[in-house]
Amino acid sequence: xxxxxxxSLTAALEGLGDGASILVGGFGxxxxxxxxxxxxxxxxxxxxxxxxxxxxxxxxxCPKIFGEQRVSKVVCSAARSRGPNTSNYERQWLDGKLEIxxxxxxxxxxRVRAGGAGIPAFFTPTGVGTQLTEGKEIxxxxxxxxxxxxxxxxxxxxIRAMRADRWGNVRFRGTQGNFSLAMAMAAxxxxxxxxxxxxxxxxxDEVHIPGIFVHRVIELEDAAPKNPGEL
Amino acid sequence: MKPLTxxxxxxxxxxxxxxxxxxxxxxxxxxxxxxYKPKDRDxxxxxxxxxxxxxxxxxxxEADSDFVDAGSQKITLIPGASISDSAMAFAMIRGxxxxxxxxxxxxxxxxxxxxxxxxxxxxxxxxxGGAMDxxxxxxxxxxxxxHTTKExxxxxxxxxxxxxxxxxxxxxxxxxxxxxxVAKGGFIVREILEGLSRxxxxxxxxxxxxxxxxxxxxxxxxxPGK
Numbered sequence: 001x002x003x004x005x006x007x008s009l010t011a012a013l014e015g016l017g018d019g020a021s022i023l024v025g026g027f028g029x030x031x032x033x034x035x036x037x038x039x040x041x042x043x044x045x046x047x048x049x050x051x052x053x054x055x056x057x058x059x060x061x062c063p064k065i066f067g068e069q070r071v072s073k074v075v076c077s078a079a080r081s082r083g084p085n086t087s088n089y090e091r092q093w094l095d096g097k098l099e100i101x102x103x104x105x106x107x108x109x110x111r112v113r114a115g116g117a118g119i120p121a122f123f124t125p126t127g128v129g130t131q132l133t134e135g136k137e138i139x140x141x142x143x144x145x146x147x148x149x150x151x152x153x154x155x156x157x158x159i160r161a162m163r164a165d166r167w168g169n170v171r172f173r174g175t176q177g178n179f180s181l182a183m184a185m186a187a188x189x190x191x192x193x194x195x196x197x198x199x200x201x202x203x204x205d206e207v208h209i210p211g212i213f214v215h216r217v218i219e220l221e222d223a224a225p226k227n228p229g230e231l
Numbered sequence: 232m233k234p235l236t237x238x239x240x241x242x243x244x245x246x247x248x249x250x251x252x253x254x255x256x257x258x259x260x261x262x263x264x265x266x267y268k269p270k271d272r273d274x275x276x277x278x279x280x281x282x283x284x285x286x287x288x289x290x291x292x293e294a295d296s297d298f299v300d301a302g303s304q305k306i307t308l309i310p311g312a313s314i315s316d317s318a319m320a321f322a323m324i325r326g327x328x329x330x331x332x333x334x335x336x337x338x339x340x341x342x343x344x345x346x347x348x349x350x351x352x353x354x355x356x357x358x359x360g361g362a363m364d365x366x367x368x369x370x371x372x373x374x375x376x377x378h379t380t381k382e383x384x385x386x387x388x389x390x391x392x393x394x395x396x397x398x399x400x401x402x403x404x405x406x407x408x409x410x411x412x413v414a415k416g417g418f419i420v421r422e423i424l425e426g427l428s429r430x431x432x433x434x435x436x437x438x439x440x441x442x443x444x445x446x447x448x449x450x451x452x453x454x455p456g457k
Contacts, residue, residue, distance in 0.1 A: 027280045027317065028303035029296050053317075055356075079356035090356040102357050105279060106321030106364030113318040126325065126367040129344075129398035132359065162297075174297030174314065178280050181316045208316075228296050229303035 025180035029228030060231025116185020157187030168211030284312025346393035366397035385437030
């Protein structure tokens with residue numbers, strides 16, 4: 001019987017060790033996998049690569065992850081904390097202790113999608129002539145210069161959704177979905193946290209992430225703070 | 232002579248949005264444009280996190296952290312709205328399905344280059360977001376910004392000093408002093424603030440201005456807000 005549900009955060013993160021790369025879903029606070037991030041903070045793995053659109057959610061909710069300098073590289077489109085202060089990750093980046101690969105958000109989404117779809121690279125007009133495509137192969141298509149971008153895959157993906165079923169099918173609410181479908185496709189182990197992991201199947205035409213892309217589902221109480229967008 | 236307020240710049244930019252179009256508003260000043268949607272026109276606001284059909288900000292009673300826009304604000308949706316994932320939202324942008332994007336800017340060059348993402352802050356990290364995709368993909372790229380910096384330096388220039396967001400992408404700029412198109416051969420002023428002479432506008436601009444035949448007067452109604 002297919003049942004992808006696990007009963008502990010330890011089981012959800014099994015196999016995640018030093019040097020792991022992790023795709024983390026979420027945008028504007030919606031769909032950020034807060035419980036899995038908290039578990040990552042507790043687990044203590046180091047030398048991590050995080051692929052996450054906006055870093056501030058990690059720093060705001062799990063300050064030990066950057067505070068203990070456990071991340072060596074971040075791939076993102078937003079590496080600025082709220083307010084005038086300099087956060088841990090900003091300080092580490094300014095001091096040259098943290099590598100941040102800044103990627104235009106649409107290129108970020110497409111690189112991850114391509115990774116999951118078996119497309120190793122693609123050409124896009126985004127960012128041509130800017131410092132974010134410096135050193136990349138440029139080719140002209142239909143008179144327009146485009147930059148080659150490589151696909152992204154990773155060891156793990158962390159996703160938060162309204163609901164999952166035991167087959168690993170996932171359904172989002174509102175704007176929870178954002179990067180998570182692409183990320184589920186691009187990870188070797190995709191873990192979904194949800195407040196509702198059901199025996200009943202989600203109606204097939206209401207599935208947002210087909211279970212084929214999902215490996216572990218953990219049901220737990222909603223761990224999101226009251227105003228996640230303000231982290 | 233009274234330069235336009237930020238709200239008046241937003242009002243002016245809103246007047247050019249056409250019936251039935253799909254429009255993406257960038258962070259900052261452009262978000263104000265939604266407040267001044269002409270009542271006789273229907274268009275859909277696109278948000279890079281997957282929404283087509285962003286409505287007004289949510290009231291406290293409506294606020295739901297699963298419904299947010301590109302600026303992490305809790306929003307409502309309008310009838311006819313749809314939600315997709317981010318890769319799809321950017322396919323809409325890059326694929327040329329978004330008619331207009333309105334963005335903030337630090338500088339625009341006379342060849343249409345835009346600098347608006349990296350202010351080279353010495354104590355903060357970088358943030359590019361979706362701006363580079365928007366300028367590469369939207370059919371029309373329009374910028375709203377102050378005509379000069381707080382120190383009086385021009386923002387309409389021959390060549391941008393700040394890191395670029397896109398090369399040759401800007402179609403029109405709305406400032407507190409003028410409405411300026413970017414055309415072959417440089418800037419063309421379409422409207423100039425009431426009471427401001429062409430020479431004074433040129434003095435506040437870092438590249439040569441040409442004035443359109445029938446160059447109009449830039450004016451906006453009195454509006455609350457700065």
